[in-house]
Amino acid sequence: xxxxxxxxxxxxxxxxxxxxxxxxxxGGKIAFVSSEAAKWLGIEPDILLDRQSIAxxxxxxxxxxxxxxxxxxxxxxxxxxxSLLLVQPPEVLGKSIAPQHVRFMQFGTDAEALxxxxxxxxxxxxxxxxxxxxxxxxxxLDGWRKRHASIAVIATAGTSAAAKxxxxxxxxxxxxRTHLGFFGPYGSGAESIASRIHLLSAPGEPLxxxxxxxxxxxxxxxxxxxxxxxxxxxxxxxxxxxxxxxDEMPIEAQSRLAEVVIGAASRIRLMGxxxxxxxxxxxxxxxxxxxxxxxxxxRVLVPRLAELLTVLHISIEPLSRRVEDLPLVAAALLDAxxxxxxxxxxxxxxxAIDAMVKYPWPGDFAELDAAIRHAVRTSTADTIAxxxxxxxxxxxxxxxxxxxxxxxxxxxxxVRQFELRLIQDAVAAADGNxxxxxxxxxxxxxxxxxxxDESQQ
Amino acid sequence: xxxxxxxxxxxxxxxESGQRFSQMVWRLAADWIGSxxxxxxxxSDAKEVVPLTRRLxxxxxxxxxxxxxxxEVVQSLTNFDPDGRSWLKIVASGSLTxxxxxxxxxxxxxxxxxxxxxxxxxxxxxxxFGGYRG
Numbered sequence: 371x372x373x374x375x376x377x378x379x380x381x382x383x384x385x386x387x388x389x390x391x392x393x394x395x396x397g398g399k400i401a402f403v404s405s406e407a408a409k410w411l412g413i414e415p416d417i418l419l420d421r422q423s424i425a426x427x428x429x430x431x432x433x434x435x436x437x438x439x440x441x442x443x444x445x446x447x448x449x450x451x452x453s454l455l456l457v458q459p460p461e462v463l464g465k466s467i468a469p470q471h472v473r474f475m476q477f478g479t480d481a482e483a484l485x486x487x488x489x490x491x492x493x494x495x496x497x498x499x500x501x502x503x504x505x506x507x508x509x510x511l512d513g514w515r516k517r518h519a520s521i522a523v524i525a526t527a528g529t530s531a532a533a534k535x536x537x538x539x540x541x542x543x544x545x546x547r548t549h550l551g552f553f554g555p556y557g558s559g560a561e562s563i564a565s566r567i568h569l570l571s572a573p574g575e576p577l578x579x580x581x582x583x584x585x586x587x588x589x590x591x592x593x594x595x596x597x598x599x600x601x602x603x604x605x606x607x608x609x610x611x612x613x614x615x616x617d618e619m620p621i622e623a624q625s626r627l628a629e630v631v632i633g634a635a636s637r638i639r640l641m642g643x644x645x646x647x648x649x650x651x652x653x654x655x656x657x658x659x660x661x662x663x664x665x666x667x668x669r670v671l672v673p674r675l676a677e678l679l680t681v682l683h684i685s686i687e688p689l690s691r692r693v694e695d696l697p698l699v700a701a702a703l704l705d706a707x708x709x710x711x712x713x714x715x716x717x718x719x720x721x722a723i724d725a726m727v728k729y730p731w732p733g734d735f736a737e738l739d740a741a742i743r744h745a746v747r748t749s750t751a752d753t754i755a756x757x758x759x760x761x762x763x764x765x766x767x768x769x770x771x772x773x774x775x776x777x778x779x780x781x782x783x784x785v786r787q788f789e790l791r792l793i794q795d796a797v798a799a800a801d802g803n804x805x806x807x808x809x810x811x812x813x814x815x816x817x818x819x820x821x822x823d824e825s826q827q
Numbered sequence: 828x829x830x831x832x833x834x835x836x837x838x839x840x841x842x843e844s845g846q847r848f849s850q851m852v853w854r855l856a857a858d859w860i861g862s863x864x865x866x867x868x869x870x871s872d873a874k875e876v877v878p879l880t881r882r883l884x885x886x887x888x889x890x891x892x893x894x895x896x897x898x899e900v901v902q903s904l905t906n907f908d909p910d911g912r913s914w915l916k917i918v919a920s921g922s923l924t925x926x927x928x929x930x931x932x933x934x935x936x937x938x939x940x941x942x943x944x945x946x947x948x949x950x951x952x953x954x955x956f957g958g959y960r961g
Contacts (some may be wrong), residue, residue: 503942528946539884586861635840692950693851693854693855693944693947694944694945694947696944697944720942723942723944724847724943725944727851727854727943727944727945728850728851730854730856767850768850768851768853768857769850769853
């Protein structure tokens with residue numbers, strides 16, 4: 371143990387230092403912030419002490435927690451002991467903070483490890499190339515968190531045109547309390563996005579969640595009664611209804627929902643989660659049921675609901691079409707699980723990223739989230755390698771034919787056709803003698819004749 | 828046996844040590860072709876790229892540039908037919924300086940990527956490339 375005078379002299383040096391630096395404990399908490407660092411961040415140093423500093427996962431929405439999270443070291447530091455990162459703190463009290471290059475150094479091991487972060491430009495900025503990809507991803511993610519702090523739902527992370535388009539629509543949606551239609555594949559994270567938008571556009575407003583496919587008109591009324599009661603309380607009360615699988619909701623229930631929402635003027639706001647391209651339902655003419663569309667197998671919206679949802683519709687592209695966003699989305703999911711102490715892994719190996727980007731993710735964002743959860747639990751190191759991913763992901767091979775749609779085969783029809791062809795060949799070989807053909811095929815003459823008769827019908 | 832040169836085929840020649848990029852081509856480029864077209868992805872050695880391109884009408888060539896294969900790839904690029912405008916050249920490398928990149932541009936390389944997922948950014952370039960229609 372160092373003697374008290376020894377520590378006191380170090381304390382004096384630290385207090386007098388004109389360098390911008392801070393110290394993070396092995397548990398990810400800020401233990402010290404120099405006065406120069408505090409000046410850069412525009413806050414008192416004490417405000418940040420003991421706050422969690424783990425990538426992208428502030429403990430709360432308190433600006434100090436968000437700021438502390440932005441000061442966290444990049445992934446892979448525990449292995450290399452040294453790393454560089456462009457730290458991009460979020461705005462504090464409406465004031466933007468200039469990003470700075472920061473050198474992170476780790477000393478000691480396990481619970482006694484200590485990380486010192488020193489801000490400033492350094493001439494010797496060479497780092498392990500193995501880590502450079504993870505650091506680039508972290509910097510891009512930090513930039514996304516900084517620019518889209520309010521709507522930073524992980525599913526929206528990315529640099530692709532589709533991700534930018536989505537965030538643009540969400541920024542508008544977050545500022546307006548209006549009916550919203552979310553059109554995306556199953557598992558796209560639409561519900562968490564819709565919930566976030568609801569919190570931002572109508573804070574404090576009650577939200578009723580409805581499972582569309584399970585509803586009939588009567589059950590729907592019972593389910594949305596809290597919203598109806600809410601608006602009955604006073605002429606200024608409002609409520610929102612979020613319907614999962616709106617285009618799978620029975621037509622009668624959809625019509626009833628449209629009546630309620632339109633009847634309440636704008637006091638009930640509807641947020642509908644739908645498949646990417648639902649069809650518009652057309653009323654069958656008179657009682658001719660044969661003209662009615664096969665709604666059991668098609669996702670449809672009644673025109674009145676479709677009209678409401680087109681006020682502001684938000685298309686969520688499937689992850690399979692956002693290949694370049696995958697490393698970012700996966701890293702953001704990993705950050706969240708690492709911060710929740712679900713595992714030790716804090717970055718992906720390149721092989722793991724390669725495996726993820728070539729997999730088509732039929733279950734979309736939800737499947738990716740489940741895969742990351744599996745990998746975090748499987749990995750015991752600070753990295754997630756390809757072998758930690760689920761078998762279906764790591765063994766996927768794209769190739770010729772993988773994109774071809776399987777043609778539906780009716781087995782009974784195919785077998786009958788094959789049998790008939792054999793019979794016809796046997797009859798031809800026996801010069802038209804059906805008894806001989808039946809004998810050669812080892813079947814009765816009656817069966818052979820029956821098959822031939824059936825083929826002529 | 829694959830047949831080359833048919834108008835309905837979209838050719839990619841991928842010259843790499845593993846299958847990182849050819850797998851990604853299969854994954855992405857299959858969505859970039861019409862329903863009446865087929866995708867042909869050929870994994871080739873750097874030395875065989877030029878003879879192979881002479882047998883085909885056009886398409887995309889992608890070289891993975893690593894320190895161990897640098898010479899072969901650059902030779903293959905320099906031996907490319909100067910009139911080979913029916914071929915779109917892409918190089919994949921994680922460690923190129925700006926100087927390297929401008930040198931590759933002079934050799935007719937249209938795009939440089941670092942990782943397989945960056946191929947998705949080239950969709951418009953690939954689809955609008957005339958030579959892609961063999």
